Amino acid sequence: MSKVMTPRRKRLILLLLAGALLVAAGLFVKQAFRSNLVFFVTPGELATDGAARSKELLRVGGLVQPGSVHRAADGGLEVRFTLADATSAVPVVYRGVLPDLFVEGKGAIAQGKLDDSGTLIATEVLAKHDENYMPPKVQEALKGGQPMQKAAQ
Amino acid sequence: MIGELGQILLIIALVAAVVQAWGGLVARPQPRLVTVAAVWQALGILGAIVLLGVAFVNNDFSLSYVAQNSHRTLPLIYRIAAVWGGHEGSMLLWLAALSVWSLFALRGLRRHDLSYAARTLGMLGVVGASVGAFVLFTSNPFARLLPAAEEGMSLNPMLQDPGMAMHPPLLYLGYVGTAVPFAMTLAALWGGAPAGWTRWVRPYTAVALALLSFGIALGSWWAYYVLGWGGWWFWDPVENASLMPWLALAALLHVQIARDQHGRFPYWTATLSVGAFVLALLGTFLVRSGVLTSVHAFASDPRRGSVMLALIAAALFGSLALVAKNGERLRSERQSRAPALLSRDTALAVNNLLLVAACGCVLLGTLYPLIMDALQLGKLSVGPPYFDAVMTPVLLPVLFLLMPAIWINWSRDRGSDLLCRLRPTLIAVLIGVFVLPFVLAHVYGQVYPLVVIALLGAVGVIVSTLHWAWRRLRSGGLGAAGTGMVIAHLGVAAFVVGVAMVKGYGLEHDVHMQPGGTHQLGGCSLVFDRMGEREGPNYTAQTGHFTLTCGDGAARPLVTEKRNYVNFGMPMTESAIDWGLTRDIYVALGSPDEPADAGAWSVRVQYKPFVRWIWIGVVLMALGALSAAAAARFRRTVPHADRQAAVPSSTSVEIQA
Numbered sequence: 001m002s003k004v005m006t007p008r009r010k011r012l013i014l015l016l017l018a019g020a021l022l023v024a025a026g027l028f029v030k031q032a033f034r035s036n037l038v039f040f041v042t043p044g045e046l047a048t049d050g051a052a053r054s055k056e057l058l059r060v061g062g063l064v065q066p067g068s069v070h071r072a073a074d075g076g077l078e079v080r081f082t083l084a085d086a087t088s089a090v091p092v093v094y095r096g097v098l099p100d101l102f103v104e105g106k107g108a109i110a111q112g113k114l115d116d117s118g119t120l121i122a123t124e125v126l127a128k129h130d131e132n133y134m135p136p137k138v139q140e141a142l143k144g145g146q147p148m149q150k151a152a153q
Numbered sequence: 154m155i156g157e158l159g160q161i162l163l164i165i166a167l168v169a170a171v172v173q174a175w176g177g178l179v180a181r182p183q184p185r186l187v188t189v190a191a192v193w194q195a196l197g198i199l200g201a202i203v204l205l206g207v208a209f210v211n212n213d214f215s216l217s218y219v220a221q222n223s224h225r226t227l228p229l230i231y232r233i234a235a236v237w238g239g240h241e242g243s244m245l246l247w248l249a250a251l252s253v254w255s256l257f258a259l260r261g262l263r264r265h266d267l268s269y270a271a272r273t274l275g276m277l278g279v280v281g282a283s284v285g286a287f288v289l290f291t292s293n294p295f296a297r298l299l300p301a302a303e304e305g306m307s308l309n310p311m312l313q314d315p316g317m318a319m320h321p322p323l324l325y326l327g328y329v330g331t332a333v334p335f336a337m338t339l340a341a342l343w344g345g346a347p348a349g350w351t352r353w354v355r356p357y358t359a360v361a362l363a364l365l366s367f368g369i370a371l372g373s374w375w376a377y378y379v380l381g382w383g384g385w386w387f388w389d390p391v392e393n394a395s396l397m398p399w400l401a402l403a404a405l406l407h408v409q410i411a412r413d414q415h416g417r418f419p420y421w422t423a424t425l426s427v428g429a430f431v432l433a434l435l436g437t438f439l440v441r442s443g444v445l446t447s448v449h450a451f452a453s454d455p456r457r458g459s460v461m462l463a464l465i466a467a468a469l470f471g472s473l474a475l476v477a478k479n480g481e482r483l484r485s486e487r488q489s490r491a492p493a494l495l496s497r498d499t500a501l502a503v504n505n506l507l508l509v510a511a512c513g514c515v516l517l518g519t520l521y522p523l524i525m526d527a528l529q530l531g532k533l534s535v536g537p538p539y540f541d542a543v544m545t546p547v548l549l550p551v552l553f554l555l556m557p558a559i560w561i562n563w564s565r566d567r568g569s570d571l572l573c574r575l576r577p578t579l580i581a582v583l584i585g586v587f588v589l590p591f592v593l594a595h596v597y598g599q600v601y602p603l604v605v606i607a608l609l610g611a612v613g614v615i616v617s618t619l620h621w622a623w624r625r626l627r628s629g630g631l632g633a634a635g636t637g638m639v640i641a642h643l644g645v646a647a648f649v650v651g652v653a654m655v656k657g658y659g660l661e662h663d664v665h666m667q668p669g670g671t672h673q674l675g676g677c678s679l680v681f682d683r684m685g686e687r688e689g690p691n692y693t694a695q696t697g698h699f700t701l702t703c704g705d706g707a708a709r710p711l712v713t714e715k716r717n718y719v720n721f722g723m724p725m726t727e728s729a730i731d732w733g734l735t736r737d738i739y740v741a742l743g744s745p746d747e748p749a750d751a752g753a754w755s756v757r758v759q760y761k762p763f764v765r766w767i768w769i770g771v772v773l774m775a776l777g778a779l780s781a782a783a784a785a786r787f788r789r790t791v792p793h794a795d796r797q798a799a800v801p802s803s804t805s806v807e808i809q810a
Contacts, residue, residue: 007491014494018506025510029543033517036539040532059534071746077665077755096663097743097755100715101723 038111046114047088054114060090061109069104083110083120094122101127156216159204159295166197166248167289170281173255177275178343184263184271191259191274194281195252202249205294206236215301218242218294224307226691226719234318235308240441240457241294243321247437248288250322250329251281258333258357261788266347269340276336276343283464291457310692310718310725316375324368324395328433330361331398334405335430335472338423338483342475345482351413351422352787358409359637359782362402366775369395370768378728383661383739383759385767388537393519394436397512401429404508406778411501415563416485417492420476421505423483427472432512434465439519493565500558507551514543541656545603552610552649555642556582556617581616585609597658597762604657611646611653618642633784641777648770654763662758663743675760677703677738679711684752692718694727697742697754701731715742728757737761 040059062083072078077096081104082089092110102108102125112122173190176183205218209232214220222235222242237246255277262270288294311317337354340346372392377385386392405425411417438461476483492498518535526532560574572579589608590600622639625631631639664672666681673679678701685696694714701709711729718725728741743755 010494011491014499014502018502021506022510025547028546029514029517032539032542033521033535036536036542038534038536040534057536077663097741097757100726103723 040109043083043085043090044087046090046118054116057111057113058120059109059111060092060120061107062090064102064104064106064108065089066104083108090118090120092120092122092125094125096125098125099127103127155204155208155213156295156297159201159208160293162197162201162204163285163289163293163295164197166194166201166252167282167285169193169197170278170285173278174275174282175278177271177273177278177340180344182268182271182275182344184267187271187274187278188259188263190278191252191255194278195256198245198248198252198285201295202236202245205242205245206233209233209235212305213301214303214305215298216294217296217298220298220302220305222308223305224691224720225304227305227308227313228690230315230318231308231313234312237321237325238308238312241288241292241296243325244284244288244292244441245294246321246325247329248281248284250325251277251284251332253326254329254333254357255281258336261356262337262353264788265349265353268344269346269350272340272344272346273333273336276339277332280332280336280468283467287457287460287464291460307691307718307720310716310721311379313691313718314375314379316371316379320368320371320375322368323364323371327361327363327365327368327402328395328398328436330357330364331402331426331429331433333357333361334426335468338426339472339475342423342472342479342482351409351485354426355406355409355413356782356784356787358402358406359778362399362406363775363778363782365395365399365402366771366778369399370771370775373771374768377764378730379725383728383741383757383761385655385764388518388540390519390523391440393515394439397515397519398429398433398436400508400512400515401425401432404505404512405429407501407508408505411498411563412485415498417498418502418505419483419485420480423476425505425509427469431465431469432516434461434468438462438465490564492563495561495566495568495571497558497561497563497566500554500561503554504551504558507547507554511544511547511551514547515540518543549607549610552607552614552645555645556610556613559617559621559638559642575617577620578613578617582609582613585612599658601657604653607649607653611649614642614646614649618646634781634786637777637779637781637784639777640780641774644770644773644775644777646770647766647773651763651766651768651770655761655767658760658762659764660760664756664758665746665753666756667753672756672758674758675736675738675762677701677760679738679740679758681754681756684754687714689716692716692725695742697729697740697756699729699740701738701740703738711738711740713740713742732765734765735763737764 038057038059039053040061041053043060043062046053046058046060060083062085065082065084068080068082070080079094079098080091081094082091084090092112094110094112106127109126110120110122111124111126112120115121169190173187173194176186176190205216207213208216208219209223210229212219212223212225212232214223218239218241219235222238223232227235235242237243255274258277259270259274262273334354334357337346337350337357341350369392372395373385376387377383405422408418408422408425412419412422438458441457441461518539522532522534556578557571557575561571586609589605589612593605594600618639622631622635625635660675662672662674666672668681668683670681671678672681680700680702682698682700685698687694687696694716697713697715699711699713701711703709709731711731713729714727716725716727726741728739730740731738737760739757739759739761741757743757746753746755
C-alpha cells in the first residue's frame with residue numbers, strides 16, 4: 001500500500017469496493033431472479049391466454065381429474081393426466097416417479113412448458129404434504145363447488 | 154383438569170414475564186424481582202409443556218390440540234413428540250426455549266453486572282410477554298374440545314420419525330437463542346452497559362448458532378430419508394426461514410470478535426444482533442402463520458399471521474428507535490486507528506458483507522412471491538435454480554477468503570509476510586489444480602470446473618486451517634476458542650466437499666422395475682427381488698426388497714417401504730439407503746403399475762457421492778461453535794483492562810470463535 005494513503009482515503013476505497021461489489025451482486029441477482037421466476041396459473045387462465053405463454057415456465061395448479069391418469073402401456077415411466085379447475089382442463093405429460101400424495105381428485109401442481117398442442121410437458125409434479133391441501137388459487141377457482149372437506153373431529 | 158391447570162400456568166408465566174420486563178427496564182433495575190419473575194416464567198412454561206405432554210400420553214382428547222395431533226395407536230415416543238407437532242405446541246416450545254435462554258443469560262450475566270443482567274432480562278421479558286400473550290390469546294394449546302373426541306386425528310405421518318422428534322426443540326433453541334444478543338444489545342441501548350458486555354454476549358451467539366446448526370442438519374437429514382425424494386435441501390421457504398437467521402448468526406459470531414477485541418464495527422454488530430432476531434421472528438412467522446403451506450404448517454388462522462407481523466414490526470422499529478435515541482451508548486470505549494486495507498478487520502468485513510448478501514438473496518427469493526401475492530400481482534414462485542445460481546458466487550468467495558483470513562493480522566499486515574505464512578496452503582492448492590481434475594476424470598469420468606473450484610477451496614481451507622492449528626500447538630496450545638475455530642472451519646470444508654460432489658456427480662434415476670429386474674448405477678447393480686407386507690404399530694406397509702451388489706461383490710439387502718398410516722389417506726415412502734463415507738445408494742418405491750397385480754413398480758434409484766459430508770460438515774461447524782463458547786475467557790469477569798496493550802504478534806492472533 002502506498003504511503004500517501006490517509007485513513008480517510010483507505011476508508012473511501014473500502015466503501016467504493018464494497019459499493020461496486022454490491023452493485024455487481026445486485027445486477028447478477030436480478031438476472032438470476034428474472035430467469036427463474038415461475039408463474040402460477042390455473043387451467044382457466046391458460047384457456048384464455050395459453051398461446052401467449054407457450055415459452056414461459058409455468059406452474060399449473062388444479063385437481064387431478066378422476067379417471068384421467070394413464071400410465072404408458074409399454075411399461076415406461078410416462079404418465080398422462082389432466083389438471084382441472086371449475087372451468088377448464090389442461091392435459092399434462094410427465095416422465096418420472098409421482099409424489100406419494102398425488103391422487104386422483106386431489107390438488108396437484110405441475111411445472112413445465114406448454115407444447116404446440118397445449119399439453120403441459122411437466123418436469124416436476126408436486127402434491128402438497130397435507131392431504132387436505134388445495135392450492136389457494138385452485139380453491140378460489142373452485143368456489144361455488146363443494147366446500148372443502150374438513151377432517152373429522 | 155389438565156386444561157385448566159395449563160391455562161393457569163400460562164397466565165402465571167405471562168404475568169411473570171410482564172413483571173420481569175417491568176423490573177428490568179425501570180430506571181433502577183430490580184435484579185431480585187427480575188430473578189424471581191424469570192424463574193416463575195420458566196416454571197409456568199415448562200410446567201405447561203409437561204402438562205401438555207401428560208395430556209398426550211394419557212390420550213386426553215378433550216383438549217382440541219391433543220385431538221388434532223394424536224391417536225391411541227400412536228407410539229408413546231411420538232405422542233410425546235406430538236407436543237410440538239402442531240402450531241400451538243410449537244409456539245409453547247418457542248416460549249420454553251426463551252425461558253431456558255433467559256435463565257442461562259441471567260446465570261451468566263449476574264456474575265458480571267447485576268443491573269445489566271436485570272436490564273437484559275427485562276428485554277427478554279418484553280419478548281416473553283409478547284409471545285406469551287400471542288400463545289394465550291391466539292394459539293392456546295389448552296383450548297377445550299366439547300364434547301371430547303372419541304379418538305384423535307393422529308400425528309402427520311411425516312413427523313413420526315425419531316429425527317423429527319428432536320428437530321423442533323433444537324431448531325427452536327437455536328432460533329430463540331438470537332433473542333439473547335438482541336436483548337443484550339437493546340439493554341445496552343436502554344440503560345448503558347459495562348465495557349465487558351461485547352465479550353459476554355459471544356458465547357450466547359455461539360451456542361445459538363450451534364443449536365440452530367444441529368436443528369437444520371437434522372431437518373435436512375430427515376428430509377433426505379423420509380420425504381422420498383433423496384434431496385437434502387429444497388429451498389423450500391420453510392427451510393429458508395431457518396437458513397436466514399443462521400447466516401445472520403454466523404456473520405454476527407465473526408464480527409463480534411472484532412467488536413470485542415478491537416472495538417470495531419459497533420453499530421454494525423448491533424444491527425446484526427437485531428437483524429438475526431428479527432429474521433428468527435420472521436422465520437417463525439413464515440412457518441406458523443399459514444402464508445406457506447408445507448409439512449410445517451397445517452391448519453392456519455389469518456389472525457395469527459397479522460399478530461406475528463405486528464410483533465416483527467414492533468421488534469424492528471422499537472430497536473431502530475432505541476438506536477436513534479441512544480446510539481452513542483454503542484460506541485466502543487476504545488478509539489483505535491482505522492485498520493489498513495490488508496487486515497483481519499477487512500477480512501471480517503468482507504466475510505460479513507458476503508454472508509449478509511447471501512442472507513439478502515435468500516430473503517428476496519423467499520419473500521418476493523409472498524409480497525406479490527399479498528399485493529395481488531399474480532402468483533409465482535422462485536425456483537431452486539435461482540438460489541443455486543445466486544448462492545454459488547456469493548458463498549464461494551467466503552470459502553476462498555477463509556484460507557488467508559485466519560493468517561491476517563489485526564489492524565495492518567504486510568502482503569509479503571502473509572504470502573509467506575500461506576505458502577503451504579498455496580502449494581497444496583497448486584498441486585490440487587493439477588491433480589484434482591485427473592482424479593475426478595479417472596473416478597467419475599467427467600470434470601466440472603465448478604466442482605474443481607469448490608474442491609480446491611475446500612482443500613485450501615483444510616490445509617490452511619490445519620497448518621494454523623499446528624503452528625499454534627507448537628507455540629503454546631490452541632485453547633478452546635482456537636480449537637473451535639479449527640473444527641468449524643474444517644466443517645465448512647467438509648460441507649463444501651459434500652455439496653460439490655452431490656451437485657456434480659449425483660445420479661438420479663427414475664426407473665421402472667419388474668421383480669427380478671436389475672438396474673446399474675454408480676458401479677453397483679440393484680436387483681428388485683420381491684414385494685412383501687408388514688404391520689407396523691399404526692400403519693401397514695408394502696415392502697420392496699432389493700439386493701445391492703457393488704464392486705466388492707458383497708450382496709446387501711435393502712428394504713424400502715410404502716406405508717399407509719391410520720387416519721391418513723395418503724401413503725408415505727420409507728426409503729432404503731446403503732450408506733458410506735464416499736457415497737450413498739438411495740432406493741425408494743414410487744408407485745405400482747396399473748393394474749397393480751402386474752407386480753412392476755416405478756422406483757427412484759439415486760447415487761449420492763459424499764452426501765454424508767454435508768451433514769458431517771454442519772455438525773462439525775456446530776461442535777466448533779460449542780467449543781468456542783466454552784472458552785474460559787468469556788466467563789472471566791475482569792473486562793478488557795488486561796489486554797489494552799495487546800498488539801497482535803506476527804504469527805498471529807488471539808482468537809477465533
